[in-house]
Amino acid sequence: MRREVEKYRKLAHADPHRYLSTFALRLFQMCDALVEFPEQHEEMTTLLGELVQVTRRLAASQANRWLPALARALEQRARVTGLLGRRDEARGYADQAVRLYRDLAREDGTQLSGLALALANLGNQLAELGRHHEALDHMREAVAMRRRLAERRPADADLAAELASSLVDLGVKLGEMGHHEDALPVLRDAIVRYRAAAAARPATGLSEQWVALLSLCRELAQLNRGAEARPYLEEATALYRALADSDAGFVAFVTAMLSRYGFALTEEGLIVPDTPQPRHSTQHDGALLSRIQKLNEQALRLASNGSLDLALGMAHDAVALSRQAAEAVPAMAIALARSLHNLALVQAGNGRSTEAVRSCAEAVHLCRRSLVAAPHLVRPLLAEALDTLSNRLALLGHHQDALVAGQESVALHRQLADADPSAHLAVLARSLNSLGIRLADTDRHDQSLDTALEVVAIYRHLRAAEPDRHVAGFIHALSNLGLRLARVGRDHEVLAPTMEAVNLLDQQPPLGPDGDEEHLAESFSWLGWWLRKHGHRKEARTVTRSAAELRRRTTG
Structure with a gap:
């Protein structure tokens, strides 16, 4: 040829x-x-x-x-x-x-x-x-x-198979995005069509039908509806036995798919949810995890100190080592997801937004795969990765995708905060603040204002207990509230949160490495312009001076 x-x-x-x-x-x-x-x-x-x-x-x-x-x-x-x-x-x-x-x-x-x-x-x-x-x-x-x-063309079997395949793709993607309820009817529709095709043309599309069944079982497992999955698992088992006898390559494919989706194959050929036995970490695994953790910590430290190229190399080393470990020990996928998230943060600091999105999207994907097996360990990481993904997508102008990721991040952070407020309430406030911006980016201004009000209320609660903490987050929340109030036309309410933010900044500078002073300067600059336009000239000068001081700090 x-x-x-x-x-x-x-x-x-x-x-x-x-x-x-x-x-x-x-x-x-x-x-x-x-x-x-x-x-x-x-x-x-x-x-x-x-x-x-x-x-x-x-x-x-x-x-x-x-x-x-x-x-x-x-x-x-x-x-x-x-x-x-x-x-x-x-x-x-x-x-x-x-x-x-x-x-x-x-x-x-x-x-x-x-x-x-x-x-x-x-x-x-x-x-x-x-x-x-x-x-x-x-x-x-x-x-x-x-x-x-x-x-x-209802008699066209190829068209029917193409439709069923598209339904499976859509159902799997909905599930990967966390829309498990939405995925169920789509996957059931695909299964019905595969069954009809197999009845009309026996032994046709059986491996695709098997994938559809397994995908549906995974979505039901994510929703803690294991009893509903049982008949589908039995059907998948019967299909597996038929296919394994006729297609030797199918066995290897099945093993990989089952592992990926959280199921296992028994010696009797039954497909069951995978409940791995607790694995005691060996000394080698512990040393490897420690090395990965040190690489991640060094990468983030170098990035915060401005050594971005060195940080990027260190973060890539952490990902490479984690990937190698995950290939040998599947449980190391969580370490790989954490390393990828850290790499995304460093890439974002280097201005590599597209690369950051890819790294973060892979981290999210790995977290979703591991969520059922280790929810307490994975859920906080998934929530953080989704928040980072949302922010990176927004910077690339993909505002609808950013909103979807931000909403899921907030939902997860809210679950964590409900279970342990002392550990997660401040993180929920930060995630909500980002979501408020995503809502504004997509012209959902009333919802954005409601979110901004909730963020300020959370920070007031936190600072009542710890007055010396959460300064940067509270200042951002107040300035964001001022922006949202101005956007919906509640002009008489804009001044109070804006000046509270400026006064707080004057009392406790600087904000530190997590203060995001560049974006705060932009907010203050716009609010200073708005206040001047609406007759608050004295306050406008104060806010504008704060914006200039923040810019001076960021430019050195």
Whole structure:
């Protein structure tokens, strides 16, 4: 096959009018042959890049024939590039494929199936970049499109299988985002369709049906509804036995999937929730954890002291060591999630926001997988990682995704604070303050004001017990309240929290490394302008001076 490709490459170079189209077909055939071999994906993505260029040239003169081929090449290039971990690059190709398929589908209804495939692919790439809200939109559109196609052609088994597959993708993504109740009906719908397909064509789509069953059981387990999962586990067990007899490779696949989803396979072939025996840490494991912890601590310390490049290298070392440990001991996945979260914090400090989102999204994913097994250990880390992810997404302008992550973070922090207020109430206040900003970013100003009022109330409660603590958080909460009151037109209430924040800052400077003085300066600057505009000239000068002093500190 490679010789054929090389032959027609030379012919097409010499005589493109005669041979370029045949060269494109040979490239498609070569890529189809390589797709089953992950070790060949680097070569495949290079060939797909060449194929995109070739089909684009052909489409310039024969649009009706070659634009669909260009769309297909872009979709395949996005998928393989994503598998290689180059998600941002893959998203660009996937977005081009979707736009091209949309144009084609307006003129030719037969292109709707390709559009649905491209939408699902784009959704997957966005999800891997932490842009979950956008990913869900595309996955839902793919499901809706395939549902319409399946309704028009109910006898088409391939369309039915594609719809069921899209439903599973959507259900899994909803579950990964913590929307477990929403995931249940989607996964049940997929299972019903897989059962119907198997009844019509026995032994068809059984492995996909098995994945759908296992995904539903995982969502039920997350909701503590294990009794409802039992019949689905029994059905998955029966499918496993049938598939294991006919497909030797399926056994290895099952083992990996069960471990990932929190289930185990008994010697009798039954699929049951995994309840691992307590594992006593060996001296080696303890030393390894201690080394990882020291690397993380040193990275964060270096970052806070301004040695960002050194901190980044140290954080990468912690992640590499944690990843190696997690491959050998699955319980080390929690240490890997913590290291990834710390890496995201350091990357954010280095201005690498896109990389920070990727690291944080992986940390969130690992936390979700470990939550059932170790909820008390994982829930605080998941809440923190979601808060960091929310802030990073907002800085990249992905405000809807940032809001979703922020809301989930607050829900988790609220659970923790209800159980142990002394340990978690201040963290809840900080997370709520961030959520208030996310709500404002998405024009939910009344909800943002309600949140700001709650944050101030929490800080007043905390400071009543400990007057010398929580200064920075309280100042931010007061200034944020002033901003929210101004935004909803409650003009007569803006002055009081603003001046309380300024007076508190004058009494107890500086705020310290967690004070985020740059953003506070921006808030004070805007509030000073607002107060001047509304006739509070003396107070406006005071607030503006505070903003200038904060800027002087941050610039050195």
